Amino acid sequence: MKILVCIKQVPDTEANPELRRDLSWINEDNLAFRMNRYDEYALEEALVIKDEFPETVIDVITVGPERSAAVIRKGLEKGADSAVHIKTAENHISAADTASLIADYASGRGYDIIFAGVMSEDMMQCMVGPMVASLLSMPCIVSVVKTSVDFDSGIITAESELEGGIIETVELSAPCLITIQTGINQPRYPSLSNVMKARGMTHQTVEADHFIKNRVSSLSYPERGAKGTEITGSIEEKADKLVELLYERGLLV
Amino acid sequence: MMNLKEYKAVAVIDSIEDRVMPQSLELLPFSMEAGNYDYSEILLILFGRDIKEEGSALSEKYGIDTAVIESEQFFYPNPDLMMKALREVISQCRPEILCFTNTIRNNSVASGISILSGATCITAVESIIPDDGAPSFHRSIYNGKLVERIKTDHQFRVFTVMPGAFQADAIQQGLNGSLTIIKFDADDVKYRPSTVSRDTEIGSKLEDADVVISAGRGIGKPENLELVRSVARIFGNSAIGASRPVCDNKWLPYRHQVGVTGKTVSPKLYMALGISGSQQHITGMKNSQCIVSVNRDPHAAIFSVSDYSIVEDIMEFLPVFLKKYHERSSGEN
Numbered sequence: 001m002k003i004l005v006c007i008k009q010v011p012d013t014e015a016n017p018e019l020r021r022d023l024s025w026i027n028e029d030n031l032a033f034r035m036n037r038y039d040e041y042a043l044e045e046a047l048v049i050k051d052e053f054p055e056t057v058i059d060v061i062t063v064g065p066e067r068s069a070a071v072i073r074k075g076l077e078k079g080a081d082s083a084v085h086i087k088t089a090e091n092h093i094s095a096a097d098t099a100s101l102i103a104d105y106a107s108g109r110g111y112d113i114i115f116a117g118v119m120s121e122d123m124m125q126c127m128v129g130p131m132v133a134s135l136l137s138m139p140c141i142v143s144v145v146k147t148s149v150d151f152d153s154g155i156i157t158a159e160s161e162l163e164g165g166i167i168e169t170v171e172l173s174a175p176c177l178i179t180i181q182t183g184i185n186q187p188r189y190p191s192l193s194n195v196m197k198a199r200g201m202t203h204q205t206v207e208a209d210h211f212i213k214n215r216v217s218s219l220s221y222p223e224r225g226a227k228g229t230e231i232t233g234s235i236e237e238k239a240d241k242l243v244e245l246l247y248e249r250g251l252l253v
Numbered sequence: 254m255m256n257l258k259e260y261k262a263v264a265v266i267d268s269i270e271d272r273v274m275p276q277s278l279e280l281l282p283f284s285m286e287a288g289n290y291d292y293s294e295i296l297l298i299l300f301g302r303d304i305k306e307e308g309s310a311l312s313e314k315y316g317i318d319t320a321v322i323e324s325e326q327f328f329y330p331n332p333d334l335m336m337k338a339l340r341e342v343i344s345q346c347r348p349e350i351l352c353f354t355n356t357i358r359n360n361s362v363a364s365g366i367s368i369l370s371g372a373t374c375i376t377a378v379e380s381i382i383p384d385d386g387a388p389s390f391h392r393s394i395y396n397g398k399l400v401e402r403i404k405t406d407h408q409f410r411v412f413t414v415m416p417g418a419f420q421a422d423a424i425q426q427g428l429n430g431s432l433t434i435i436k437f438d439a440d441d442v443k444y445r446p447s448t449v450s451r452d453t454e455i456g457s458k459l460e461d462a463d464v465v466i467s468a469g470r471g472i473g474k475p476e477n478l479e480l481v482r483s484v485a486r487i488f489g490n491s492a493i494g495a496s497r498p499v500c501d502n503k504w505l506p507y508r509h510q511v512g513v514t515g516k517t518v519s520p521k522l523y524m525a526l527g528i529s530g531s532q533q534h535i536t537g538m539k540n541s542q543c544i545v546s547v548n549r550d551p552h553a554a555i556f557s558v559s560d561y562s563i564v565e566d567i568m569e570f571l572p573v574f575l576k577k578y579h580e581r582s583s584g585e586n
Contacts, residue, residue, distance in 0.1 A: 013396045014529070016552045026399070096368055118357060123394050123401075124532070125376050130332075130361035131368040139333045139443035140365065143357040143514075162449075163356050163513050166269070168329055171445040179361075181514075183501035214373045215405040222393070222400050222557060230562045238563050239574040242545065243581050245561065249543060251464065251522045252487065252578070 001056045001151065001174075003046045004106055006116040006128065007039040007075060009068040013121045023218040025092050035071045038117025042180040044187040046115050047079050049149060057081050061105060063098045065091050069203065076198035077190035083203035095123070097211050099131030105206065107136060112174040113156070118143050118181050126179075133177035140177040141170055145184050255341050255435050257320060261294035262287075262350040263342060265335075265359070266311070270328060270449065271301040273311070275421070277354045281315065282419040286381050287388065287412070288350050292317050293428075296346060300335060302328040305434055312430035320433040326442060332362045333444035338437050339366055348409070355413040363411045372409040377532070379415045393532050397554025416536065458492040459509065464522045465541070467494035467511055468504075469534075471527020471548060471567055475504040480571050481526055487578055494518065494538075496528045512537035527567045530555025547571075 011017065011033055017026040035043075043060065050056040060075035062068045063086040072083035086101045106114060114136075116129035126142070133140030145167070146159040154174040159167050161181050190198070231241050246252040264280035266273060284295050297319040299308045308321035322338050339362070343351065351366070353359035355377045367374035380391045382402070389402045390412070459465060466485040468478060478493075485491040494511040495504070511518055512534040523541035528534060530546075530553055538544070539558045546559040549566040556562040563570065 011395075013398070014550075016550070017395060017399060019399075026395075095364065096374070099364075099368060121396065124392075124396075125364075126357050126360035127364035127374060127376060130365040134336070134365035134368050140361055141444065142332070142361045160358075161514055162269075162330065162358060164517070165451060165507075165515060167450045168446050169448045169450070171447060173443060176443070182497065183503075183507075214407045215375075215403050217401050217403045219394075220400045220402060222397065222554065228556060228559045228562055230556075230564070235565055235570060235573050236577070238565060239570065239577040242561065242563065242574060243577045246522070246545075247581070249522075251543065252582075253489070 001049065001053060001112045001149075002110055003049065003056060003058045004109075004111045004114045005039070005043045005046050005058060005060045005075065005080070006102055006114065006132070007043065007060055007062045007071045008036040008117070008120045009033050009062060009064055009071040010036045010120055010122045019219050019221070023220065025219065028091060033067055033070065035074055036117050036120050038119060038121070038180060038182060039071075040187040041182055041184050042115040042117050043075055043078060043080070044185045045147060045178075045180055046113075047188065048185060050079065053151065059084065061086065061102060063093070063101050063208065064088055069205070072203055073198065074190070076201050076203070077195045078188060079190075079194055082201075085203055085205045086208050087205050088208045093208075093211065094215070095125050095127035095131060099128045099135060100210070100212070101208050102128070103132045103135035106132070112154070113149075114138070114175075114177040116177065116179050118179040129177055129179040136175075136177075138175050138177050139172050140179070141172060142179045143181045144178050145181050147178060255345055257296070257342060257345040257433065260296040260318070260346045260348050261290045262352065263296045263298060263346055263348045265298045265300075265339070265351070265353045267354050267356070267359070268299055268301050268304060268307070269330060271304045271307070273299065273304075273307045274354070276416050278315075279416065279419045279421045280352050280354065280414060281317070282421065283352060283378070283381075283412070283414045284350060286419070287352070292430075296320060296348075298322060298339070298342060300327040300338070305432070308434070309432050312432045315430065316428050317430040318433070319430055320435055322435045322437050324437040324439050326439045327437070329446035329449050330358055331444055331446060332358055332365070334437070334439050334442065335362050336365050337439075340369070343370060350410055350412065352412040352414055355415050359413050363413050367411040370409060372411045373405050373407040374411040375403055375405075376413045377415050378412050379418045393554075396529055396531050397535070397557075398552055415532070459494055459511070459516050459518055462490055462492035462518075463520055464488040464491035464524075465494045465511070465518050465520045465538070466491060466524045466526065467496065467528060467538070468499055468526050469496040469528030470498045471529075472499070472504075473568065475502075477568060478504060480568070483575055484524070484526070484571060487575070488522070494523075496531070496534050525555050525559070526571070528555050529553045530558070
């Protein structure tokens with residue numbers, strides 16, 4: 001079985017981003033970057049299949065600027081067989097561009113399953129995976145919380161999580177694309193032997209060329225709701241005020 | 254085979270097991286605002302196995318043309334087949350706008366269609382701001398810490414719209430709407446749903462509780478949940494909630510999860526402790542009567558929906574809060 005895992009490098013979303021002066025994107029100067037959490041689960045799901053069927057081949061791919069190569073190197077350390085970096089000049093490109101670049105690479109390479117995270121933590125669009133599937137005419141199942149693969153028939157049974165705690169069980173035939181929800185597995189840490197092995201491996205770099213430009217986006221900070229009050233003071237004063245307020249509103253009796 | 258006339262906007266109304274999800278009707282005010290269309294320029298689409306009556310009820314109630322697309326395969330959501338059917342709809346109706354309610358599933362249909370039709374796709378739209386003629390579409394990114402404002406003059410735009418962002422009760426009745434029934438023949442089905450299951454836990458404490466005390470990633474480690482439980486104990490009829498990462502880390506079972514993919518709650522008091530406030534979490538709790546949030550990050554998105562915001566590290570704040578509570582309650586006795 002041949003598997004491709006799509007991985008995005010994202011800024012640490014716990015940090016508070018500053019905007020560039022022209023508001024076109026965030027100022028990346030003081031940000032730490034890491035693997036998109038959803039993609040970590042997607043990669044782990046592929047590695048679990050390889051654990052069971054060691055002849056499985058896993059390729060990892062990322063699209064992004066120079067710095068993005070770090071996440072596919074991490075993929076190699078975790079146990080992927082090869083890695084490709086589609087290098088872009090810009091720090092941020094559209095989902096349609098990212099999907100086209102991945103689909104161009106994957107086309108004709110005979111992947112049985114393409115895994116991706118359900119969304120990226122920074123842009124939260126849920127778009128790249130389904131777009132890649134569409135471009136490759138593959139069925140796509142999203143927000144998957146359980147997979148099982150029958151190697152003889154090539155049938156994949158997956159549980160897709162819908163809103164409101166509803167789970168839909170679906171059968172698909174390979175080749176297909178699966179986007180993974182968090183919590184499906186426990187992403188592993190790279191073993192020391194794999195880290196050593198990955199050091200000796202090179203990854204492929206492809207320069208991205210074509211781009212579609214059909215929108216303009218700019219960023220801003222959200223307007224804070226007018227309804228709220230900030231409770232201020234020392235920590236003791238804040239606690240006092242909160243206790244008082246909960247009594248006043250009859251929430252504590 | 255389909256035989257549809259041209260429309261400016263096509264809105265896909267959600268259904269599951271042949272039941273309409275009424276929230277999808279928020280797509281009507283969205284369409285009108287996005288393109289300045291009136292009802293005669295909008296087509297509603299409904300997918301199901303046998304969903305004619307529901308379709309007929311919609312077209313009568315709102316006076317809007319409605320097409321029901323029926324197949325044995327549409328009893329459960331089938332994004333793969335929906336895409337096939339919608340591509341035919343688009344080729345006949347030639348709309349400027351195709352819109353869906355924002356769900357992970359619909360986002361996959363919307364983006365899959367958009368890339369094949371050369372459309373531009375914007376998911377999870379929260380508001381439309383008129384701006385020098387062309388409207389700008391706003392959506393949250395970066396865990397709610399930033400807003401992306403998108404402008405496009407593309408002739409075909411596909412959207413998914415955040416539930417609750419547009420008011421369905423602003424809907425006024427049009428004149429009269431027609432009903433078109435389309436039987437969709439599905440061969441070569443690559444996506445085969447077999448069952449749909451629901452969390453059947455009866456009388457979930459979370460939904461019935463007057464007070465929900467919720468823990469987020471800010472609690473740091475599962476041992477710290479004890480402190481959150483101690484807070485819950487000072488209230489009558491309280492329950493413990495959690496954000497998704499807490500459940501993903503197996504610190505609490507998923508039945509405690511509040512949010513789009515978990516439970517939706519509206520208690521008298523909701524306390525968000527160390528929760529940054531992702532859109533998916535906020536959707537599940539924003540209708541609570543009183544929201545108190547404690548987070549050490551002054552920019553946490555949760556503060557934008559909170560009645561009372563406290564910028565503190567919860568592990569430092571909660572012990573002081575409990576001490577103050579016990580002083581006050583024993584002082585009164």
